[in-house]
Amino acid sequence: MGAAVVDSGFDFRPGAQVPLSGAAGQTAATQALASAAYRDSPAAEILKANSEWHKSDVKPGKLSIFSPNLGEAFSRAVQVRMLGGGRAPLIQSFGTEPQVIVEHCLAANRIRKERDTWLSVVMAICGLLFLPGLVLWLLVFQIRRTVSESGNKRAAVLVTALMVAFGVLALLFLIKLPFGGFWAWYLRGSVVAPVVGWLWAKQICERTARDLRVRWESLLGGGGLGAKIPEAVPTNPNETAAERLRQGLATLTAEQQSNSVFYAGPKGILGMGTRWGSWQLAEDLVPREKGTEIHPFRSWDVIRSIHDQLRMLERGPLHTGGFPKPSIRHWVVSPIGENAGAVSRPSGTDVDAYQIKGHEIQRICNEQQFGAGNRHYLGVQFTLWDGQLVITMLITVTVLHETLRIEVTGHALGPVHSLFTTKPSPKTVSKPKAIRFWETKSHNLPLVEAKEVVRLAARAPFTKYPPILDFLGGKLTLPEPFGLRHAWAAKPWRHRFMADDALRAATPVLRVVHSAALRVLEENGVDTSRFGSRAGALSGMVQDASPRKADVYDA
Template sequence: MTALDDLRNAAGVEFDFAPGAQVPLSGAGSGRTGLSQRIASVAYRDGSPSQIKEPNDGAKVNEGKFTLLEPDLGEAFTRAVETRMLADGRKPLIQAFGAEPQVVVEHALAAKRIRRQRDRRLTVIMAVFGLLFLPGVAVWLGLFQLRRTFAGSQDRRAGALGSALLLAIAALVVLLVLRAPVTGVLQIYLWAMLPAPVIGWFLAKQVAERTAKNLRAHWADLAGGGGSGVVVPEAVPQNPNDADAERLRIGLAKLAAEQESNLTYYAGTKGILGMGVRWGHWHLAEDLRPRDPGREIDPFRSWDVARAIGDQMRLLERGPLHTGGFSAPVITHWVVRHVGEGAGEVGRPEGPDAEGYRFSKIEVERICNEQQYGAGDRHYLGVQFVLWEGELVITMMITVTVLHHTLRIEVSGYALGPLDGFFGKKPSPPTKSVRGFPKFWTKRDVPQPVVNASEAVRLAARAPLTWFPKTLDKWGGTIALPEPFGLRHTWATKPWNHRFMVDDVLRTATPVLRVALSAAFKVLRENGVDMAPFDARAASLSGAIQDLSPKHADEYGM
């Protein structure tokens, strides 16, 4: 068995690597593509990596050893997405309800490919003007590194003292070159040593400028929710031993399979990871008593009730009037695991009853019937609506438990709000404010190149090291995404500031609760249960839910 066979078995996926295999277009025809593309737009952006903390301050910026080699936001985000979502041995991901993670990953790979093409050209320029005139390049890079050390990495001014020191050092270098005690060819080389890198810098700036405009065009398209799908040619093996392509392809398949997992996690007051906080909770609990005196009720299990509720929920989109009504819900029997509010990572389904990233149907049924008290995973029936093109995810979770003679039906509401506005920001053309002439008391904005002098030097210095990403991570720095990481819930805001989203969340609860009770009661009647106490309790609960309002259902104020 080859290493590639081991990789396939570890991934739990199979592929047909026949000639002509293609990677499908990302997100074609999906209503969630616009949201995913806004997230993906970060991979094409420029600017400071620290901007990633704006939508979620749980992200961390790990500084490198040399500020001259630090990545910009797009480079750092692309690297973080690639390593976090495709690397071998990565931690599990949280499902991205309302989004398509594969779209984001594919765009990150596309942005990497654009930058890699730029870096190839910059590497050639560095080889010609860097190796041949290495002492001059070292002097220039040293001066730029000193400037960034004095001024910071984000184009702030170096200050009067820093500028004076830089000028003094530069003048000293020029004086030493001109007064060097050499003649002939060596003197000509020394005199060319300082201006030659400037020619290389000018060529590098042209290359970087063209690429920056290309990246910004993609950024603008995706931030507006537009843009087209991308292909990932790197994931199409060119031969049976193309390990890198197959590794990437398997990583994408694992990513898609993991999104279909039926295991999710409860994180205290954060609610269910990926679904949002719990904003409402209703329950009905009554004793199971036989309807007919002298006769026992027919035996049934919690799974019988949960399955009946799930079957009935599939009919939610139907109604007596043609009013549009509900969209088709996603019905899922979930296994929910508690991880705590401060958890840094989550697990995966394990054991003989795990099938890839999912628990088997038999195991889900066993958990529903047997794990209702004490330690262990719990079963919930989920009814999920993805609305507003993925901006709003409404999930109603239903659980059925039987303890002694008491049957308890609980319905909880969870809501995940829209993306942070950070992802909708479009690029603005760089400008510089200058005083007017002859009206010096006025100011006007003058367009500036996308890539300035410092940026061109940074890109040229990083280019040769992009072939050694781990070394570049160490020397230049990286960003760490918030954990437990999921592409959707990590960047979500609260839905309560949007009037219509609030209405949709609140309107969902009443019909879902009533359908759940109706389906459960049908099972109870069929098994000879006295329904009088259940009907009375249901009437009271149905009236109470008329006046519902969102609240912190997981904060008990103790």
């Protein structure tokens, strides 16, 4: 009965399954994004990865002592957005395996929950039982944290003096009190117990920090350290939470394979990047012989011929490497507003598991060429540089009155921001030697500072109630419409070789498209002389391809 409760009607992989974390999608882009789940830098660091089109934000909470770091905020935000109940549709993450990234977020959250369970025990024994002392210590750390974040040096000096005074007062409490008995010893314990608890918590936090950093470094170093999420594998029909999680991951994978995308004006096709180049061949359909008529054909006939010819792109007359095997798919493109905050995927009898069926794609190709409605594009996509560069060439064929138009456009999605590719560095301090003062020596510092131990211990009891923790400490808000890959993608034009690859792909693709289209026209009795001349001119122009903002019309 339990499994039936969570069954959403969408599940193409029945039975218990073990997510293939780490077994697929071992690419640089996937691992870079997944590494964010294990990071311990400030959450505001992610703002450096904002682009001109997609901006995430860190909403502050009520008390900074409860604020999350980057790994905590990223893992929580991604898990809720991609697996939450009733979530909005997602944008495909081309060049990555989004399920692997989500699994690492789940694994990181699981590691932190185990740490927070121990910290909650420490807080109960050394904090809750000695609540007055705990409140005073937390108040002092909160004041110090607030002043240090403000950058006011004079206030920082006053806070330091306050902490010294508090320490002297605590020492006096330990030595002598104006009264004796139980309450005297309880007050002494209220001063000492939180300090003992802090030392205990520091050991727990340091051990977990080392574990998280090992996983962070392993991902960016190309290691095979996978995500462990046993909670995603239901062992009996009554484990509804595990079943929901398993179906959520299955739904995520299915949506990633969807063949519908969204055109957001100057932002380009979401997930594929902006349009950097466009080449159009448009001529009249004239019979080859006077007094005859051309044989009837449709746009789909031309597209099908182009599709078959594009499959031969990886082959060439010379053994010099060349193109890797591209992904060639038919796409249905839906228009949305430039600043649209959400998208809606097609539904109905013509859609199956987020896939628009073939007969509907063919109908859109032949009929929806003018006016409202979705449009059809044939896409050839290259995923290069271990997923860091995604080149997509889109082809569309339209026939209006007696004019046939073949349009080829180039889209490029660059590497993930360099923030996600930085490896962890040890915290070190350098000091001059005592005798050889002109030389310095360095030694490693603990990974977890004193204020960080206090922050983690304060957050620990609330981790079982994430909405309360979001209210108290703040959270990361993701750019919408959200997709893991395009949200933090940089431009490829700053990387010389990536830019070269994007520009070089245009010429052979354009020539294959024109060659396949001319063959169909000749077979159906069309005079191809004008088409051939125009194709030759375009072939010459594309050799001097340069990136530009083709989606921004200067009008």
